[in-house]
Amino acid sequence: MSVGIRDVARAAGVSTATVSRALGRGPVSDALREQVEAAVRATGYRPNLSARRLRSQATQTIGLIVADIRNPFFTAVSRAVEDAAYQAGMRVILCNTDEDAEREALYLRLMQEERVTGVIFAPTRATAQAMRAGSLDFPVVLIDRSGPPGAHDSVVLDNAAASAALVDHLVAQGYARIGGVFGSTSSTAQERRAGYEAAMGRHGLEPAARACAPNALAAEAEAGRWLAEDGRPEALILSNGLMLMGAVRAARTLALPIPGALALAGFDNEPWTELLDPGLTVIEQPVAEIGAQAMSLLFDRLKSPDQPVRKVVLSGRTVLRGSTRKP
Amino acid sequence: MSVGIRDVARAAGVSTATVSRALGRGPVSDALREQVEAAVRATGYRPNLSARRLRSQATQTIGLIVADIRNPFFTAVSRAVEDAAYQAGMRVILCNTDEDAEREALYLRLMQEERVTGVIFAPTRATAQAMRAGSLDFPVVLIDRSGPPGAHDSVVLDNAAASAALVDHLVAQGYARIGGVFGSTSSTAQERRAGYEAAMGRHGLEPAARACAPNALAAEAEAGRWLAEDGRPEALILSNGLMLMGAVRAARTLALPIPGALALAGFDNEPWTELLDPGLTVIEQPVAEIGAQAMSLLFDRLKSPDQPVRKVVLSGRTVLRGSTRKP
DNA sequence: CTGAAAGCGCTTACAG
């Protein structure tokens, strides 16, 4: 019922090999190529990609495993990855782990079964540590998060510097009791926390960091608890855009005006952070660059498997807005 | 180099047929099944999905083609679709058309080449009109948008009723010069517009609708122009969440206080709409339900190909907030 | 329940 390459060959009066070559980049005379193209149009032939992948042993597929697709940061990175992939004639399989190690293992297994060419992956800390180089059949580029040095290529933000910039700014504005709520699952949140603590130390201030799941609900709960305590912080730093939203919610619930009673700063320059009044001070990540660099690292790795491992560190941009004004 | 089913068979001392049956749901004795499972563990065997799909002629794959992945509405629907799909043992290929007819055609062709089991699709109006039933090799369920009656199963919002609810509310609040900016590419935006116009008529008011691309930038420009005119509307309805954001931006730029100088209402209850002060009045769509219903329609269609075409119409929920308060 | 064999729809050495 479905039309196959044999039907096209018959219609064009050539062999299936010639049809295959005409559709690919094989050497075919112009005359036969035109006959084949006409036959393809006449029959409505569409190649079967499963067959092509099986036979050619090339899936032209890259896997993209992100930690939370609800996080616009990952949506934006995905778009950049997909643009670069399609430009190179590759498709991408997008998977979402919800920061869950089991689902990470599941999707990594799926990638093997799909025989992907390579994977771009934002792993949890646990998985990043456990994942040894060479244990998978394809190269892996870590994104947003890194693992043990030298294990995998990666592209990450200069997290410590970004956190420090936020602390420096808050201190310059006159804040001293600056708290931080950081995600509990990623190396990146750890680095942001370390950067925060180091910067606080440099200013002779006492760091006060807490951790929770890197989503809006958990951050709202955590920030809500903290802000209801005596000696609550007068400024709060959150380690991603979802958590920042949770903190805004918590402040609203407690009727704490921003920045009157609480200064707020965090990561990811999502459109809504500018829409609030006052806007939120954030670190903007070069999302398109992150995705493009990841694909580029992956292609380089495919070309030169034995090349030394590379880590690309990109700088964030500090976007100052009203939420951190002097009280 | 890569371990195949033959290696497992050899290691387990059985035929490849038995390995295949043990991994699938074929009839195998418990003893052999255990031998096979041990051999799979020992060899680290992972089935090749391309081969499996080719041979079994069942890809267990559904295609999900959305119009704009930056729109959180589609992200949310995607999650629901994926949950339902994975529960049924199917994977999903997610594609993003950016409301572009050429990319729609491209992805539809890709779906044919992938030999997908079925497709869930949010088409532009142009494509919805052109897409005749039965012209594709797989069933299609339309989502968020519908086409000519009777062509494809679909699940949509009761768009006209939702728009009317917004108009009724604004009129009740005392607004009369109520304008609307609606997306130019989808049947859904058309229906929202029609619902708006009908409701205005019912109230004896003059409708004033404009159209633009259904994204933030275009809506910001369109609303900005309109709001700078003499006789500008005192209330504005936008046909999706992205456009609503654009309108907020435009009002900010023109220093028009909401709702003091401009009342604002629209579609999609995105988290940020509640965070603004005042919050935005919106129609909340049952996103999870939309995704789940689409999968359900698709499965039913696969089971009963000749069943009459069904259209599931879901109701929105009106969320009243400060942006439409009496001026 | 089990195995030998055919074949899914392609691509690609191998000859010519």
Next chain:
DNA sequence: CTGAAAGCGCTTACAG
């Protein structure tokens, strides 16, 4: 440049 033939890695009638 072109074709006949082999084979990618599986699954599934067909026998037994």
